[in-house]
Amino acid sequence: MKSLLLPLSLSLLLPLSPLLRAEPWTAPLDQLRKVGPEGAGNAEAAAAWTALTALGPEMLVPVLTAMEGASPLARNWMRTAVETVFDRAIAAKTDVPGGPIKAFLVDRKHEPNARRLAFELYSKLSPEEAAALVPGFADDPSPALRRDAVAKLLAEGKAQLEAGDQAKSLATLNAALDAAREVDQIDAVTKLLREKLAQKVDLPKHFGFLSHWHLIAPFDNTGRAGFDRVFSPETEVKLDAEYPGKEDKPVKWQAYATPDDYGKVDFNQPFGPIKEVTGYAYTEFNAAEARDAQIRLGCKNAWKVWFNGELLFGRDEYHRGQRIDQYSLPVKLKQGKNTILVKACQNEQTQDWTAQWEFQLRVCDATGTAILATDRQPTPEKAAPVRRRPNREGGAKE
Amino acid sequence: MRSSFLHSITPLLLLFAFPAKADWLNFRGPNGSGHAPDITTTVGELSDQTLAWKVALPGRGLGSPIVVGEKVFVTAASGPEQQQLHILCFSAKDGAPLWERRFWATGRTMSHNKTNVAAPTPASDGERIYALYSSNDLICVDLNGNLVWMRGLTLDYPNASNSLGMASSPLVVGDTLVAQIENDSESFAAGFDLLTGVNKWKLDRPKSANWTSPTVLQKDGEAIVALQSSDGILGLLPSTGSSVFTVPGAASTIPSSAASGDELFIPSNGLTVVKLGATGEEPKKVWNQSNQRPGTASVLVTGEKLYLINNAGVLTCAKRASGEVLWEVRLKGPFSGSPVAGGDGKLYIFSEQGVGQVVDPSGEKGVISSEIELGETILSTASLDGETLYIRSDGHLWKFAKK
Structure with missing residues (x-):
């Protein structure tokens, strides 16, 4: 017992x-x-x-x-x-x-x-022991640690450049670019590589910006009502379809590729500049594997983003500022085809600083490292920019 | 009966409306209006002789320092994306750092380059510090730096942000922290419990970017908070958020009003002055001067005089009762900060280029009686505490003290 x-x-x-x-x-x-x-x-x-x-x-x-x-x-x-x-x-x-x-x-x-x-x-x-760890952070998953390693490489590359050792500088700055995940550091390295060492840098690829889209516009946004209105591309994406757009004028999808270093998709190029309008951009992203990812967006127009048909987020703010990675939207990539639909609304303001009707979007991981589509197309070559002023009544003025 | 009853409870209500300590507890001090009549003698002179100390700050900010007892508090933001938020506490006596608390921003930190995530001035009730940032992080610590509560308002309300940056400063009124989180999208004002940070009330506000800060009117011993926006003024009871009055008509979204007793001096159609009516009545317009247009700096009222600074840096002094211009003097501008004054009537203002100026208005015409160049960008408003003045520049916190 x-x-x-x-x-x-x-x-x-x-x-x-x-x-x-x-x-x-x-x-x-x-x-x-x-x-x-x-x-x-x-x-x-x-x-x-x-x-x-x-x-x-x-x-x-x-x-x-x-x-x-x-x-x-x-x-x-x-x-x-x-x-x-x-x-x-x-x-x-x-x-x-x-x-x-x-x-x-x-x-x-x-x-x-x-x-x-x-x-x-x-x-x-232990200041000295800690400083000795910094070079090892160049491929660290923590962007805040990686930043120190990039800063060190950038300083070394500059010093090598100033000492006239271009070969060493090129190797160091390329290592810095490989490691860099934050915009200010990427810009600083790229400037040196391009201007001092005559190197080509494919920034859209480095960031993971999506450069190839299909665009359709203009739909109405009079009185900023277009943000809440559901236009046809929100219910179906048929790239060969034609819909009634603003003032019932027919609109169709058209292919668009941006050569911009920061992936800016400019609706004003094919459609404008016009005001009080809504446009949509659609693309597909073929992922090598199913995984967590982020869609990072910069946009100074009112916008909505759908991923694989699901609305991720929308924001009805106009012309308060735009920057790379302004908004981070977590997603789960499917292996194979994923769809991305962006809605961008332009409002009624006529000041010079309200002319932009554009967005920039990239796919990356949580550290900002680009995730590239398996069938990513080459970055388009840059053409001479065309400047046009806003035209409230619609139609383009060269 | 009614009048004697009110008379007897007025001191009690005032006691609850504001802490007894004569510190500088929030943006523009008493009533959020820039005038501290209880400070009978101010520093008087800004010079190397009156510079008591300066200390380096770990990041930029536009918020003013606040003073509680022998401690000075200031916020800052640092890092490549301004994602590090700081609350700093210094000894008022010698500027010695007493403690620092750092936080990771939970909301958006994007702002125009000129401004900064630490644009709002923190507030205090004399026992705790309430620090709001452009990222809509709202943090409460006690005077020793112990964390009391934290809110991530953009986590709770995901479209509450302004890509240019937010700047409205919160205010403690009675037992409530009042903040305006107003922007083009998810725009609201709220009253927060001082001890827990939970919402006591939350109001939808006009969907329009708004950088103005709340001010406090006094009517029959009761504190009424005035919220300014592009839709005019909303007066409400701080504890419940209940509406008390409205003043229709567009008001500015950059310079804030000044409250003086039961009168409000509003940057609206130039400058418009209203006086609160009896309970249930809308305020009555006292006067309007459409040609008196404040620039970025907020309006200041001291006794029988009011002051405004236009975008050309011209300081106008006018009669409080009528708006009649008494004199004008050109200052060294431009200004992002606002003027403040004590009971001796002297005005203190710092230009964006870091030029501190004292205006003595006691004569027939105001004169710049003292001036100092601090050699740093200053986009903030000075704070007064007895015979001392505090100002924060982009890189430092400065104290001036009367000799």
Whole structure:
């Protein structure tokens, strides 16, 4: 009987074992992960944050680790807890072991921003050792770490150029371009390669901009009502179809390819410049494999984007600014054909800075690395630009 | 009976409407209107002799510093895409850094190059700091930097953003933090619980970009928040968001109004002044001067005088009661910040080129009584605290103190 009771009592204890082993940060981190929309969980999170920041530096790596999979809000709660404990320890001259922090930051499976934060902490503890890690970040999945490596390559390439060693500079700057994922760095490297070393740089391919589209326009957008109106391309995409457009004039799809370095698809080129109109752009993207991806859009017109027939997002803001990667829309690529439909609305404003009726769109991963279609066509050659002024009444004026 | 009852509760209501501490707690200080009559003597002079200290900041920002007790708080944004948000706390005494909290922006950080994600001025109730950014991240910390709550308003309301950048500054009124998140798309204003950050109320607002900040009127001891927009003015009770009055007609979306007692000086059709009526009545127009057009700088009212600065950098002083122009003086502009003044009536304003100017209006005509070139871009508004003044430039936080 006694021999029976012993295994029974042990088996009863087994479910409790995780609780018995729970670390002091476990429950607070669970609480921080629960912060939700519209302030849900804030009060509980504040108590959890207080508990976390009462701990010593032993909490740093576990909290950094917990950022993986946490929401953007929860990560910020965790980040401030980490920095608060770290700063306090440094101020108190408490020993903060750098080894575990370094081990965390070089492990690429951890959350990218958490690794960047770990790098900054490690840089305060061991500046020289941290600086020695930077060249290894050139192919890092964390864009914020990769940025430092690109900056270093860019500086080296410039120095080699100034020293007259064009061969070395070319190799260094090409490595910088391969590594660069952020627009300002890509532009800086490209400028040197093109202007100082007479190199061709296929920027649309580097970014992953989609350059080949079919366009159809103009549909109506009088009074900005076109944003909400459902025109025929939203219900079917038939590239040989003809529809009644603005003022019932027939409109048809037409092929369009942009040579722009930043993939700008300019409706004004084939259709305008015209005002109070709506246009659509359609393309197909053949993916090598099913995977997570992002559609990144820049547009200063009101827009909507559909991916594989599903509306991803829409925004009815006009002429407040445009930049590359202005909006990031997560998608799941299917292996093979994927469809992308963009709606771009032009409004009634007549100032020079409201002439643009365009967008730029690329497909990339979460780090900004281009994902190229299996059947990507060559980037079109640039032609001399044609400048036209807006014409409110419709029709183009050369 | 009614009047004596109101008389007896007025001090109590005022106590709840604003913290007792005579600090500089938000954009343009008391009532969000730039005039602090309780500061009887201001710094008076901007010079190397009155420069107490300056400290470097880790990023740009347009928001003003705010002052609570012996601490000065300022926000900043840094990084290639302005995705690092900072709240910084300094010792008012010597500028020593006391603490810093950093956050990753959760909303869009795109803005016009001139402005910045840290464009709004933070607000305080004397116990906590409420920092709003153009990314619509709204963060509450206590005075020691302990995180109290955080909202990502663009996570909650995905089309609430302005690709040029947001700039409206929030304001604590009584037990509510009031913020205008107004833009061309998902435009709203909201009142937030001070302790938890949850919405107490949320109102749809005109779908139009709006960079103005709320101001506070006082009527029979009750604080009424005035929200300005291209549709005019909406007056509401801060705790509930209930509408109290409206002033129709387009108002500016860049310079903000000034509230003085129960009168509101609105950048609308030039300048329009309204006076609150009895409960249930719409405000009455006092006067309008269509040729008095504020530029970017907001309107300022001190006692019987009002001031506005046009886009040419001309400071106009007019009679509060009628709008009659008393004098004009050309300042060294242009200006993105607004003038502020204490009880001695001296005006403090900094140009975009970093020229700090003190205008003494005590004579027949205003004169620039003091001037200093700080050599840095300044797009912000100064803050006053007793005989001291704080200003933030693109790279530094500066303190001037009376000698």
